[in-house]
Amino acid sequence: MTILLVDDDRTIRRVVAFALEAEGFSVRAVESGEAALADVEQFTPSGVLLDLGLPAMDGFELARRLRALPATQGAVILAITAREEDGLLARALAAGCDDLLAKPLELTALSRALSARLGAPRDSLGGAQNRGMSLAPMDGCGSPLPCPEQPPARSIVG
Numbered sequence: 383m384t385i386l387l388v389d390d391d392r393t394i395r396r397v398v399a400f401a402l403e404a405e406g407f408s409v410r411a412v413e414s415g416e417a418a419l420a421d422v423e424q425f426t427p428s429g430v431l432l433d434l435g436l437p438a439m440d441g442f443e444l445a446r447r448l449r450a451l452p453a454t455q456g457a458v459i460l461a462i463t464a465r466e467e468d469g470l471l472a473r474a475l476a477a478g479c480d481d482l483l484a485k486p487l488e489l490t491a492l493s494r495a496l497s498a499r500l501g502a503p504r505d506s507l508g509g510a511q512n513r514g515m516s517l518a519p520m521d522g523c524g525s526p527l528p529c530p531e532q533p534p535a536r537s538i539v540g
Contacts, residue, residue, distance in 0.1 A: 383500050386427040387411040388418045388444065389462070390436055398431065398487060405493050415439030415447070422453050428500050429458040431492075434474065434482075435465060442477040449478035458499040462487060 385407050389395050395411040402409050410425070412418050415436050430448060434441035441461055448454040461474040464485040474482045481495055 383428040384408040384410060384425065385496070386418060386421060386430045386432075386457075388413075388415065388430065388432040388436065388441070390414060390433065394433075394485070394487075398492070401489050401492070402496075405489075407496070415441070415444035418444060419447060419451075422448070422451060426453045427457055429460065429496055430454065431460050431462060431496075432479075434461050434463040434470070441479075442473060445474070445477040445479050458496070460492075460495055 383406075385402055387395055387398055387402070387409055389398070389411070390413050392413070395413070399409040399411045410421060410427070412421055415432075416439060418430070418432070430445075432441045432444055436444065439447075441463075445459050445461065448457065448459060459479045461477075461479040461482045462485055463470065463482065466484075471482045480499060483492060483495060
């Protein structure tokens with residue numbers, strides 16, 4: 383299953399793409415609504431993960447345009463945002479999104495939301511979630527990619 387990821391933040395694109403690919407999804411990541419519309423002329427995504435706060439064409443307008451295209455009319459569209467405003471979910475749904483997820487994204491919630499609507503891309507036992515991966519960007523290891531969670535410290539005094 384192919385996911386079209388649309389976010390103007392390069393680090394978020396890399397982190398989310400890495401995590402979804404580890405879960406078995408194929409991901410095409412672009413930085414703008416315009417690039418997303420150009421991309422769907424060449425392929426039909428099963429799902430779209432889009433940032434509502436895109437510059438130029440925001441995520442609301444992108445969702446409306448995607449819903450109007452035959453190739454993406456039936457695609458699952460999940461909006462992502464760091465904004466906290468009253469009525470944001472209602473606006474996203476009215477624009478054609480199927481759900482709204484808050485940033486920072488949590489891998490389990492994202493994977494669950496996609497799998498619930500699209501089906502699991504493969505057995506999740508091999509996914510990043512089960513290898514102790516976190517989706518929190520820049521979570522302390524200094525990499526823009528997910529870092530392995532650190533095991534708890536063990537005492538050697540005994």
